Amino acid sequence: MKLGCCYYPEHWPEDIWAEDARRMRAMGLSLVRIGEFAWSRIEPEPGHYDWGWLDRAIETLHAAGLKVILGTPTATPPKWLVDRMPDMVAIDEQGRPRGFGSRRHYCFSHEGYRAECRRIVTVLAARYAKHPALHMWQTDNEYGCHDTVLSFSHAAAAAFRGWCAARYGTIAALNAAWGNVFWSMEYRSFAEIDPPHLTVTEANPTHWLDYRRFASDQVASFNREQVAILREAAPGTPITHNFMGFFTEFDHHDVGRDIDVATWDSYPLGFLEQFWFSQAEKRDYLRQGHPDIAAFHHDLYRGCSPKEAGSRWGVMEQQPGPVNWARFNPAPLPGMVALWTLEACAHGAELTSYFRWRQAPFAQEQMHAGLLRPDSTEAEAADEVRAAAAVLDAIGPQACAQAPAALVFSYEAAWVIGIQPQGQSFRYLELVFEAYSALRIRGLDVDIVSPDADLSAYRMVVVPTLPIVPDGFAEKLAALSCPVLLGPRSGSKTDSFCIPDGLAPGNLRDLTGVTVNRVESLRDGVSEPADGFAVTRWREDVVADHAPEITDAAARGVVYYKDGVRYCAVWPDRDLLALLVERMAHEAGVELCDLPAGIRVRRTQTHVFTFNYSGQSVSLPGFDAPLPPASWHLAPL
Amino acid sequence: MKLGCCYYPEHWPEDIWAEDARRMRAMGLSLVRIGEFAWSRIEPEPGHYDWGWLDRAIETLHAAGLKVILGTPTATPPKWLVDRMPDMVAIDEQGRPRGFGSRRHYCFSHEGYRAECRRIVTVLAARYAKHPALHMWQTDNEYGCHDTVLSFSHAAAAAFRGWCAARYGTIAALNAAWGNVFWSMEYRSFAEIDPPHLTVTEANPTHWLDYRRFASDQVASFNREQVAILREAAPGTPITHNFMGFFTEFDHHDVGRDIDVATWDSYPLGFLEQFWFSQAEKRDYLRQGHPDIAAFHHDLYRGCSPKEAGSRWGVMEQQPGPVNWARFNPAPLPGMVALWTLEACAHGAELTSYFRWRQAPFAQEQMHAGLLRPDSTEAEAADEVRAAAAVLDAIGPQACAQAPAALVFSYEAAWVIGIQPQGQSFRYLELVFEAYSALRIRGLDVDIVSPDADLSAYRMVVVPTLPIVPDGFAEKLAALSCPVLLGPRSGSKTDSFCIPDGLAPGNLRDLTGVTVNRVESLRDGVSEPADGFAVTRWREDVVADHAPEITDAAARGVVYYKDGVRYCAVWPDRDLLALLVERMAHEAGVELCDLPAGIRVRRTQTHVFTFNYSGQSVSLPGFDAPLPPASWHLAPL
Amino acid sequence: MKLGCCYYPEHWPEDIWAEDARRMRAMGLSLVRIGEFAWSRIEPEPGHYDWGWLDRAIETLHAAGLKVILGTPTATPPKWLVDRMPDMVAIDEQGRPRGFGSRRHYCFSHEGYRAECRRIVTVLAARYAKHPALHMWQTDNEYGCHDTVLSFSHAAAAAFRGWCAARYGTIAALNAAWGNVFWSMEYRSFAEIDPPHLTVTEANPTHWLDYRRFASDQVASFNREQVAILREAAPGTPITHNFMGFFTEFDHHDVGRDIDVATWDSYPLGFLEQFWFSQAEKRDYLRQGHPDIAAFHHDLYRGCSPKEAGSRWGVMEQQPGPVNWARFNPAPLPGMVALWTLEACAHGAELTSYFRWRQAPFAQEQMHAGLLRPDSTEAEAADEVRAAAAVLDAIGPQACAQAPAALVFSYEAAWVIGIQPQGQSFRYLELVFEAYSALRIRGLDVDIVSPDADLSAYRMVVVPTLPIVPDGFAEKLAALSCPVLLGPRSGSKTDSFCIPDGLAPGNLRDLTGVTVNRVESLRDGVSEPADGFAVTRWREDVVADHAPEITDAAARGVVYYKDGVRYCAVWPDRDLLALLVERMAHEAGVELCDLPAGIRVRRTQTHVFTFNYSGQSVSLPGFDAPLPPASWHLAPL
Ligand SMILES: [Zn+2]
Ligand SMILES: [Zn+2]
Ligand SMILES: [Zn+2]
Missing domain, CATH: 3.40.50.880 (Class I glutamine amidotransferase (GATase) domain)
Known part of the structure; x- marks a missing residue:
C-alpha cells in the first residue's frame, strides 16, 4: 500500500514547495493529491488560464520522486462562473438557492454548468494527460457532501420530467406505477410533474423514490462525463472519486462501475460523534473511533469497485488528528493514525492519503489537523506515518483473502x-x-x-x-x-x-x-x-x-x-x-473466535492483523504480551 | 349503531367490486363511504366528467344491500386545476407555497377555488341526490388536517381585511380593540393590515386571535357553501363532515351547527404516540390507547352536533390495525377493534366506519391497515368486526342517558x-x-x-x-x-x-x-x-x-x-x-365508583358497558370472572 | 441613585396622567422615560405631526416634579412608512423579509430609513431640547433585540461591499486576508461579494467575522447619527441607550463611546430561565435569579461607558414582577425588587427605572408586570420601591470604590x-x-x-x-x-x-x-x-x-x-x-472571604452591601441575626 497526502500548493508560497516535497518523501509518502479545489487559480478570469503555477507544482513534486493524483476542480466553481449563470446553483428542499461562498454550489442537472465542467476537465486533461508524474485522476470531490445530491431547481425539475418519460414511456404507466389514483394525484402529461417537495403532507413515496433514483443517476452521469474526457485523454490512467462515510444519497455502486479505483475519506472520530452510536460507545471510543467504522467503509467501498478490474480501492483522506466539523473534535490516541493506516492495508487498500499535508491557517478548515502544523513543524501524526510506512515497506503489497x-x-x-x-x-x-x-x-x-x-x-x-x-x-x-x-x-x-x-x-x-x-x-x-x-x-x-x-x-x-x-x-x-x-x-463450518471488547482481526493472503481499538491494554491468547491501547499486531499466516 | 367502511372503488379492478360488496355485508357492514378523494377520476380533464365508474360502483354496492356516504372530492383538487390557478394553494407561515403532490393543497379564502368547489359539488349532487343508495353526504375530508386552516396567501390577506372591516366598522375601532398604540402598530385603513406572520418578534395577540377567528370562519363558510348545494339538491339527506382528533384549529361547534351528523376519525394508538402523554402512559397503553382518548372525542363531537337535531354523531374512520403516520406504529391488542367499536356505541354513535376496507398496496397510506390485507385476505380486525356486529344486532340502538x-x-x-x-x-x-x-x-x-x-x-x-x-x-x-x-x-x-x-x-x-x-x-x-x-x-x-x-x-x-x-x-x-x-x-349527591387502572364504564339508557383498556385481566366487584385485557362487558341496566 | 419608571402616556386616558405623576413622586420616583415607541402618535400621517399630547404629557410630569428621559421613536416606524419603502425591513438569514406588526422592523443599512430617522429625531430634538423637564435623551430602544443586528438585505449587501472596500483597499488584499484561495472563493472585485448566508456549507469564518464587524459598525453609526442631532440641539443634555442582557451581537464598547450614560434592561428571572444555567440553578434561584446576573451586567455596562466622562451608567428597565417573554415566568420572591435596586446602587448606578409604571392590559406585553396593575392598584413591587427609595435617600449618592x-x-x-x-x-x-x-x-x-x-x-x-x-x-x-x-x-x-x-x-x-x-x-x-x-x-x-x-x-x-x-x-x-x-x-495580597451560597457583597466608597439571593435565611459572621431570604444588609465602611 502506498502512502500519500493531500496538498494544496496554491495555499503556500512557491519557495517552500520543494522542501515540502522533500519532507513528504522522507516521511514515507509517494503520492500527492492536488488540484481539486483550484479552479479560481487555474482560470482566474473566464477563458484565461494560468497553468504556470500548477506546472511548476507538479514538476516540483515529480522532481522529488512523488506522483500526483490530479483532481478536477468542479466542486468549486469560481464566483465569476456563478454570476454568469446564477441558476446553476441547487435549490434546497425549502426552495432556497444554495449560494456561493463555500463549495459544491451547483446543481447536477444544470446543463450550462455541465458544459463548463466538460470544458475545464478537457483543458486540464489536455495539459497533464501525458505528464510522467500523473498517477491517477480524481473527479470532483465528495459528491453529495453537504446534502448536495438533491436539488429542487428548475433544471432538476426539467431533467426529472425527462427521466420519468424515459422510464415510463406513457404518463398512464407512471400514474399506474405510482398509484396516483390515490388522492387524485394523477398527471395528464409528464410536463405536469414537479419535484416532491413542499407538498402539504408527505408526497407519494414512489414519487420520492423515483426522485432519489433520478438524482442518483444525475450524479453518475455527471461523473461519467468527466470520466469519458479523462479516459480519452489518458487511456490507462486510473480514475478515482473520493466517496464520503456513512453516506447513501446516491448509488455508489453505479459511480463505482465507471471509475477504476474507489476511494473514500476516513474520519473515524468525527463519524463516531455525528452518527447514531450510544453515549457509552462515544465515551469508550472517544479518541479511537468505533472499531468497525473504518473497516466497514473499507469493505463497503472495495465492493463498489469493479471486481473485474481487481476491486481497487483506497483511502483518499485519512484523519491525522482532530478535525473541525464534528460537534466535538477530540484528538486521536497516540498510535491511532498508524493503526488506521494498517487497517486500510489489511483490507487491501492500494493507497492511504492523509488529509492534509499541512494544516491551513486560514478559511473554513483551519482547525483541521494535518501532518504538519501551520508553522511547518511536524504534528503528532508524523511519527506514526513514518512507523506505518516502515511496516508497509516490510510486508509489501497485501491482497485480500477470500472472506467467509x-x-x-x-x-x-x-x-x-x-x-x-x-x-x-x-x-x-x-x-x-x-x-x-x-x-x-x-x-x-x-x-x-x-x-x-x-x-x-x-x-x-x-x-x-x-x-x-x-x-x-x-x-x-x-x-x-x-x-x-x-x-x-x-x-x-x-x-x-x-x-x-x-x-x-x-x-x-x-x-x-x-x-x-x-x-x-x-x-x-x-x-x-x-x-x-x-x-x-x-x-x-x-x-x-x-x-x-x-x-x-x-x-x-x-x-x-x-x-x-x-x-x-x-x-x-x-x-x-x-x-x-x-x-x-x-x-x-466457519470457525469463530471470541474477541475482547475493542479487538478486531483481519486476514490478508499472507498476514493476520490484530488491532486494539480499546483504551486499555488487552491480553490475547497466543500473544507474548498484552496489546497496548491503540496498537496493532501483525503476524504472517 | 350501523357499521361501515371507507372504500375506494377507483383503487381496485372493477371485477372485484361485487365480491367486495358481498364480503362487506357478510362481515356485518351496512354503510360504505366513497368518493371523497376521486376528483381526478370524476373529472379527468377540465369539464369532462366520467361518471360511469362511480355509477357502477354505487350500483354494485347498492345491489349488495349497502348504503353509501358520498364525499365531495374537494380535499384533492387535480393537478390541472392547480395549474390553472397556481395561487389557489395556501401559503405557509414561512411564506412558502404549499404545492401539489399530496392533499389539502388549497387556501380556504381563494374565491376561484371556491367557485370550482361549488361547481364540482353541484354536478355531484345533481347526479346522485335521488339515488336510492345514498345514505349521507360528507363534505370534503378532515378540514384542517396537515396544518391547513391557516394560510398567509394574498387571497387570505384580502379576505382578512374584509373580515376586519366587517367586524370593526372603522379602523379606529380596530386600533382601539387591538391596542395598536402599543409599539406604534396603528393602521390608517383596513388596507394596511397584513396577516400576523413573519413579524420581527411576536405579533399582537389580538391580531393573532382575530386571524384565527377569521380562519375558522373561512372553514365554516367554505363548508356552508357545500352544505347549501347538497341540501337544495337532496332535502332530508343528512350531511356530515369527518373531524380529526385532538384538533382545535377551527371552531367545530360552528361547523357542527351547519351539518346534521358530526363524525370524527378515531386513531387511538396514533394519538397516544403523538400527543402529550407520559412515557409511562405510552408504555402501558401502547396497543390499547389511553382509555379516555376515544371517549373524550365521542363526547366532544356529540356536543358539536346540533342538540335540537338529536346530537347525531359517529365515527367515520376507525383504526382497524397499525397506522402509518405516527412516529411509531404498533398493532392493537387483540380485542381492541371490537372494544373501540362498542365504546362508540356506548356513547350513542349512529355509525362506526372502519378506515379502510382494504389496505392499499400503493401511495402514501400503503402501511395503513384495513379490514382486508392488500391481497384481499382478512386482516386481524375482521373477526372483531363480526363479533361487534353481532353484539350490536343483539342490543339494538342505544340512546345516551342524561350525563351527570x-x-x-x-x-x-x-x-x-x-x-x-x-x-x-x-x-x-x-x-x-x-x-x-x-x-x-x-x-x-x-x-x-x-x-x-x-x-x-x-x-x-x-x-x-x-x-x-x-x-x-x-x-x-x-x-x-x-x-x-x-x-x-x-x-x-x-x-x-x-x-x-x-x-x-x-x-x-x-x-x-x-x-x-x-x-x-x-x-x-x-x-x-x-x-x-x-x-x-x-x-x-x-x-x-x-x-x-x-x-x-x-x-x-x-x-x-x-x-x-x-x-x-x-x-x-x-x-x-x-x-x-x-x-x-x-x-x-352523585355516586362515584373506584375504577381500577384502565377500566372505564359508560351507561346508555338501557345498558352499562364496562371496558378494560389495561393489558392485564382485572377483577371487578360483581363480576363472575376477571375481565380479560382489551375486553368489554355489557349488562342491561 | 435616582429612581424612575417607564411610562407611556399615549396608552392611558389623559385624565389620569396627573394622578399617575403624583403617585410616582409619592412612591419615590423622580425620573420618567417616555416616548420611545410613539412614532405613530407623534406623526400619525406622513409629515403631519401631533405634538399636543406629548407636550401635555411632559408638562404634566414636570408639574409634578418629575424629569423625563425622552426616547427617539425609531424602534417602531409606523406602517405608512414601511409601506412607502417596503425594502427598509431587514432580511433574515433564511432570506425572508421581517415585516411590520411588532417592532424593530428595519435594516440598519437602509439609507432611506436612516434619512427618516434623522428627520424624526431632528423635529423631536427641536421641540424638546430646551424643555426644563428634559433630563436625558434615549436613542431608539434595545438595539439588536429580537436578532435584529444582522440583515441580509440588498441594502446591507451594498453597504458591506463598501465597508470591505474601505477596510481592504484592493480586492487582492481582501482575498489574501480571508484566505479565499481555499475552495476557489476568490473575488475579482468588491462588487462580487455577498453576505455570508445560504452557503452550501459554512462560509469562510473571516467572511463571517467581517460581516459581524460591519453589522456592529452599522449599529454604531446608526446610533451616532441620532447622537449628533441630539447633541447639536441640546448641548450638555446627556444621551443614553438602553442595552439588553447577555447580548453580544454588536460591540457595546463602540456604542458606549458615543453616548454619555450606558443603561441596560435588567430581567434577572427571565435571563435565568433563558440562558445556560443548570437545572439546579434554575430551581434554586427560580424567584431570585442567579446572584451574579444583575451584577455582571452592571459591571459590564459601567465598563462600556466612557471612563473619562465618569463611567456613568444605570438600569433603564428593572423587572418589577413576572415578565411575559421567558418560557416560564415566575414571580420574584418578596424583597427581590428592592434587592435588585440596591444592587444597582452598590455598583454605582445613577438611576434605576422600573419597567413599567402600569401594566398594559392590551397588546404584546400585557402579561408583563408593572408597579401598578392594569386597574391602577399597586402591584407587589410598589412597597419595595418605597423601601428602596428610603434607603437611597438615607445613604445618598454612592461612588464605586476601586475594584481589585x-x-x-x-x-x-x-x-x-x-x-x-x-x-x-x-x-x-x-x-x-x-x-x-x-x-x-x-x-x-x-x-x-x-x-x-x-x-x-x-x-x-x-x-x-x-x-x-x-x-x-x-x-x-x-x-x-x-x-x-x-x-x-x-x-x-x-x-x-x-x-x-x-x-x-x-x-x-x-x-x-x-x-x-x-x-x-x-x-x-x-x-x-x-x-x-x-x-x-x-x-x-x-x-x-x-x-x-x-x-x-x-x-x-x-x-x-x-x-x-x-x-x-x-x-x-x-x-x-x-x-x-x-x-x-x-x-x-488581596483578601478573600468565604461567602455562603447565594450571598454576595459589594463595596462603594462608603458602604458595604451584603445581599442574600438564596431562598433561605443565612447566618453570616459579624451579623447580629441571620439575613432573611431575598434581603440585603448595608453597613458603612
Ligand atoms: Zn474532505
Ligand atoms: Zn383520515
Ligand atoms: Zn424592554
Whole structure:
C-alpha cells in the first residue's frame, strides 16, 4: 500500500514547495493529491488560464520522486462562473438557492454548468494527460457532501420530467406505477410533474423514490462525463472519486462501475460523534473511533469497485488528528493514525492519503489537523506515518483473502427505508452496521457487496434488509448451499415502491416459506422479552408453512428457517445477531473466535492483523504480551 | 349503531367490486363511504366528467344491500386545476407555497377555488341526490388536517381585511380593540393590515386571535357553501363532515351547527404516540390507547352536533390495525377493534366506519391497515368486526342517558392559550383532557359542551378554563344549583384579548368572589407542596372576600369556594382534580365508583358497558370472572 | 441613585396622567422615560405631526416634579412608512423579509430609513431640547433585540461591499486576508461579494467575522447619527441607550463611546430561565435569579461607558414582577425588587427605572408586570420601591470604590468563538460569566473592561479568553506587576481570523512562554480527572519553556505560570477557577472571604452591601441575626 497526502500548493508560497516535497518523501509518502479545489487559480478570469503555477507544482513534486493524483476542480466553481449563470446553483428542499461562498454550489442537472465542467476537465486533461508524474485522476470531490445530491431547481425539475418519460414511456404507466389514483394525484402529461417537495403532507413515496433514483443517476452521469474526457485523454490512467462515510444519497455502486479505483475519506472520530452510536460507545471510543467504522467503509467501498478490474480501492483522506466539523473534535490516541493506516492495508487498500499535508491557517478548515502544523513543524501524526510506512515497506503489497461472509448492501434499500421508516428508529445504515459488527466481533472477514454480486464464493450470506428484491436475486440465493440470513422488510416492496402481490416478502416467499401479514414498529423503550435477546423497534406477524426456529417469550415467531435460509421477522438486537451468527457459522463450518471488547482481526493472503481499538491494554491468547491501547499486531499466516 | 367502511372503488379492478360488496355485508357492514378523494377520476380533464365508474360502483354496492356516504372530492383538487390557478394553494407561515403532490393543497379564502368547489359539488349532487343508495353526504375530508386552516396567501390577506372591516366598522375601532398604540402598530385603513406572520418578534395577540377567528370562519363558510348545494339538491339527506382528533384549529361547534351528523376519525394508538402523554402512559397503553382518548372525542363531537337535531354523531374512520403516520406504529391488542367499536356505541354513535376496507398496496397510506390485507385476505380486525356486529344486532340502538357531568369546551379558549401560553407547559387540550379523565375514572358519564349550551340538566359543571367569557355565561352559571368548578385563567381576557377592567376573572368576579392580582408560570420540575397534591405549572395570587377552601403548604390560596362555585387558582394536578371531583360529587349527591387502572364504564339508557383498556385481566366487584385485557362487558341496566 | 419608571402616556386616558405623576413622586420616583415607541402618535400621517399630547404629557410630569428621559421613536416606524419603502425591513438569514406588526422592523443599512430617522429625531430634538423637564435623551430602544443586528438585505449587501472596500483597499488584499484561495472563493472585485448566508456549507469564518464587524459598525453609526442631532440641539443634555442582557451581537464598547450614560434592561428571572444555567440553578434561584446576573451586567455596562466622562451608567428597565417573554415566568420572591435596586446602587448606578409604571392590559406585553396593575392598584413591587427609595435617600449618592479585579471582555471574542466554536459547549459568555462568578463568590469587586482599558490600577487581571489580541495588549499585560490569568484560545487568531504565525497564543507567546500545538474539544460527559478539578469541554497540548504549574492526573499540563502570568490551557471548571482565584489573590495580597451560597457583597466608597439571593435565611459572621431570604444588609465602611 502506498502512502500519500493531500496538498494544496496554491495555499503556500512557491519557495517552500520543494522542501515540502522533500519532507513528504522522507516521511514515507509517494503520492500527492492536488488540484481539486483550484479552479479560481487555474482560470482566474473566464477563458484565461494560468497553468504556470500548477506546472511548476507538479514538476516540483515529480522532481522529488512523488506522483500526483490530479483532481478536477468542479466542486468549486469560481464566483465569476456563478454570476454568469446564477441558476446553476441547487435549490434546497425549502426552495432556497444554495449560494456561493463555500463549495459544491451547483446543481447536477444544470446543463450550462455541465458544459463548463466538460470544458475545464478537457483543458486540464489536455495539459497533464501525458505528464510522467500523473498517477491517477480524481473527479470532483465528495459528491453529495453537504446534502448536495438533491436539488429542487428548475433544471432538476426539467431533467426529472425527462427521466420519468424515459422510464415510463406513457404518463398512464407512471400514474399506474405510482398509484396516483390515490388522492387524485394523477398527471395528464409528464410536463405536469414537479419535484416532491413542499407538498402539504408527505408526497407519494414512489414519487420520492423515483426522485432519489433520478438524482442518483444525475450524479453518475455527471461523473461519467468527466470520466469519458479523462479516459480519452489518458487511456490507462486510473480514475478515482473520493466517496464520503456513512453516506447513501446516491448509488455508489453505479459511480463505482465507471471509475477504476474507489476511494473514500476516513474520519473515524468525527463519524463516531455525528452518527447514531450510544453515549457509552462515544465515551469508550472517544479518541479511537468505533472499531468497525473504518473497516466497514473499507469493505463497503472495495465492493463498489469493479471486481473485474481487481476491486481497487483506497483511502483518499485519512484523519491525522482532530478535525473541525464534528460537534466535538477530540484528538486521536497516540498510535491511532498508524493503526488506521494498517487497517486500510489489511483490507487491501492500494493507497492511504492523509488529509492534509499541512494544516491551513486560514478559511473554513483551519482547525483541521494535518501532518504538519501551520508553522511547518511536524504534528503528532508524523511519527506514526513514518512507523506505518516502515511496516508497509516490510510486508509489501497485501491482497485480500477470500472472506467467509458476504453482507449485501443496497443504496436503494437505504432510500426506501428513509422515505418510509414506518417507525422512526428503523435506520438502514445502523441495521447494516450492526450486522457487520456482529460478524467482525467473532473474527470474520466480510465483503460488503451489491445485490447483483456473485455470492457463490461465500460461506455465509447476510442480507440485513432488502425491501426491493432485484430480478434474479431470489434465484441466486436459492442456488447457494451456504447459510443465508434475510432481515426484516426484505421483499416488502416492488420496484414501484408498492406492497407486492401476495404480500411481503414478495418473490422471497418461496425461498423463505413465510408471508408477512402485518408489521408494527415499537417506540424507544419498548422491549419485548425473549430467551437471550429482546424484540425492539420492529416486529412482523408472519405465517409460515413451518414452525418458527426462534420465538419470543410470548411464543410469537421471531426467526424462521427453511433449507438454510433464515428470515428474521424483527429488528435484531445485538444478542439475537450474535445468536444468528453463531448458528450460521456452525452450520457453515466457519470457525469463530471470541474477541475482547475493542479487538478486531483481519486476514490478508499472507498476514493476520490484530488491532486494539480499546483504551486499555488487552491480553490475547497466543500473544507474548498484552496489546497496548491503540496498537496493532501483525503476524504472517 | 350501523357499521361501515371507507372504500375506494377507483383503487381496485372493477371485477372485484361485487365480491367486495358481498364480503362487506357478510362481515356485518351496512354503510360504505366513497368518493371523497376521486376528483381526478370524476373529472379527468377540465369539464369532462366520467361518471360511469362511480355509477357502477354505487350500483354494485347498492345491489349488495349497502348504503353509501358520498364525499365531495374537494380535499384533492387535480393537478390541472392547480395549474390553472397556481395561487389557489395556501401559503405557509414561512411564506412558502404549499404545492401539489399530496392533499389539502388549497387556501380556504381563494374565491376561484371556491367557485370550482361549488361547481364540482353541484354536478355531484345533481347526479346522485335521488339515488336510492345514498345514505349521507360528507363534505370534503378532515378540514384542517396537515396544518391547513391557516394560510398567509394574498387571497387570505384580502379576505382578512374584509373580515376586519366587517367586524370593526372603522379602523379606529380596530386600533382601539387591538391596542395598536402599543409599539406604534396603528393602521390608517383596513388596507394596511397584513396577516400576523413573519413579524420581527411576536405579533399582537389580538391580531393573532382575530386571524384565527377569521380562519375558522373561512372553514365554516367554505363548508356552508357545500352544505347549501347538497341540501337544495337532496332535502332530508343528512350531511356530515369527518373531524380529526385532538384538533382545535377551527371552531367545530360552528361547523357542527351547519351539518346534521358530526363524525370524527378515531386513531387511538396514533394519538397516544403523538400527543402529550407520559412515557409511562405510552408504555402501558401502547396497543390499547389511553382509555379516555376515544371517549373524550365521542363526547366532544356529540356536543358539536346540533342538540335540537338529536346530537347525531359517529365515527367515520376507525383504526382497524397499525397506522402509518405516527412516529411509531404498533398493532392493537387483540380485542381492541371490537372494544373501540362498542365504546362508540356506548356513547350513542349512529355509525362506526372502519378506515379502510382494504389496505392499499400503493401511495402514501400503503402501511395503513384495513379490514382486508392488500391481497384481499382478512386482516386481524375482521373477526372483531363480526363479533361487534353481532353484539350490536343483539342490543339494538342505544340512546345516551342524561350525563351527570358537563365539561365546557371552547375552541376560542384553545386559541387564546396557544397564542399566549405565558408558561410553555400550559396546554389547553391537556387541561381539558385531564379534567375529563378525572371524571371518567370515577365512573361518571360526561357531556362535553360549548359555552353556549344549556347546562340546567347537569349535576356538576366543570369549566377547565375559559379565558374569554361570553355574554350571559356568568349569569347562566349563577342560575345553576349544582356544583361548578372554574379553572385558572377563566375570565382573564376580554373579547379583544385584553385584561378585563378590574382584572381577572372579569365578569366572573361576582360569581367567584375572587380577583386575580398576579399570575406566574412554573418551569417543569418545580413542584410546590400541598396536602395531598402539589402546585405545578401555574399559580395565581388571588384576593377574595372569603378564605380559600384549599391552601398549599405555605398557606397560599389554591381553591376558593363561594355558593357552590369553585375557582381553582392553580394548574390542577391529578390529585387535586380527584379531590375536587370527590367534593363536587358529594355535594351533588352523585355516586362515584373506584375504577381500577384502565377500566372505564359508560351507561346508555338501557345498558352499562364496562371496558378494560389495561393489558392485564382485572377483577371487578360483581363480576363472575376477571375481565380479560382489551375486553368489554355489557349488562342491561 | 435616582429612581424612575417607564411610562407611556399615549396608552392611558389623559385624565389620569396627573394622578399617575403624583403617585410616582409619592412612591419615590423622580425620573420618567417616555416616548420611545410613539412614532405613530407623534406623526400619525406622513409629515403631519401631533405634538399636543406629548407636550401635555411632559408638562404634566414636570408639574409634578418629575424629569423625563425622552426616547427617539425609531424602534417602531409606523406602517405608512414601511409601506412607502417596503425594502427598509431587514432580511433574515433564511432570506425572508421581517415585516411590520411588532417592532424593530428595519435594516440598519437602509439609507432611506436612516434619512427618516434623522428627520424624526431632528423635529423631536427641536421641540424638546430646551424643555426644563428634559433630563436625558434615549436613542431608539434595545438595539439588536429580537436578532435584529444582522440583515441580509440588498441594502446591507451594498453597504458591506463598501465597508470591505474601505477596510481592504484592493480586492487582492481582501482575498489574501480571508484566505479565499481555499475552495476557489476568490473575488475579482468588491462588487462580487455577498453576505455570508445560504452557503452550501459554512462560509469562510473571516467572511463571517467581517460581516459581524460591519453589522456592529452599522449599529454604531446608526446610533451616532441620532447622537449628533441630539447633541447639536441640546448641548450638555446627556444621551443614553438602553442595552439588553447577555447580548453580544454588536460591540457595546463602540456604542458606549458615543453616548454619555450606558443603561441596560435588567430581567434577572427571565435571563435565568433563558440562558445556560443548570437545572439546579434554575430551581434554586427560580424567584431570585442567579446572584451574579444583575451584577455582571452592571459591571459590564459601567465598563462600556466612557471612563473619562465618569463611567456613568444605570438600569433603564428593572423587572418589577413576572415578565411575559421567558418560557416560564415566575414571580420574584418578596424583597427581590428592592434587592435588585440596591444592587444597582452598590455598583454605582445613577438611576434605576422600573419597567413599567402600569401594566398594559392590551397588546404584546400585557402579561408583563408593572408597579401598578392594569386597574391602577399597586402591584407587589410598589412597597419595595418605597423601601428602596428610603434607603437611597438615607445613604445618598454612592461612588464605586476601586475594584481589585479586572475582567477583560471583548465583543469580538464572542463573535470569534460563536463563528468557530470547534466544540459546541465552548460558549464565550458562559466562560466569562463563570470567571466573574469565581471572583464574586470570594467577595471581590470586579470591573469588566474592554481590552483597550487601562489596567494599571488593578491587583488581579483575568482574561477568560481573547482570541484576537489587539496591538499593544501583550505589552500592556507585560507592564503589569499584578497576577494575570489568560484563558484558553487567547491569542489563537489574527485580526483576519487566521492561526497566527508561530501558532497560538500568537503575540502572547513571549508573555506566557507557551506554544499551543494542538487543541481538542470534549463532548458533554467527558471529564478527565485532576487533583481537585476536572478537565472538560476543551484542552490544549502546550509546549513551554518551563514545567506546567498545574497538571492533570495523566501529567498533562493544565496551567502554565511565568513571571506572574498564567496561561490556562483547558476550559476551567468551577474548581479550577476557585483554585486560580485563590492563588492570584494570595500573590496579590488581596483578601478573600468565604461567602455562603447565594450571598454576595459589594463595596462603594462608603458602604458595604451584603445581599442574600438564596431562598433561605443565612447566618453570616459579624451579623447580629441571620439575613432573611431575598434581603440585603448595608453597613458603612
Ligand atoms: Zn474532505
Ligand atoms: Zn383520515
Ligand atoms: Zn424592554
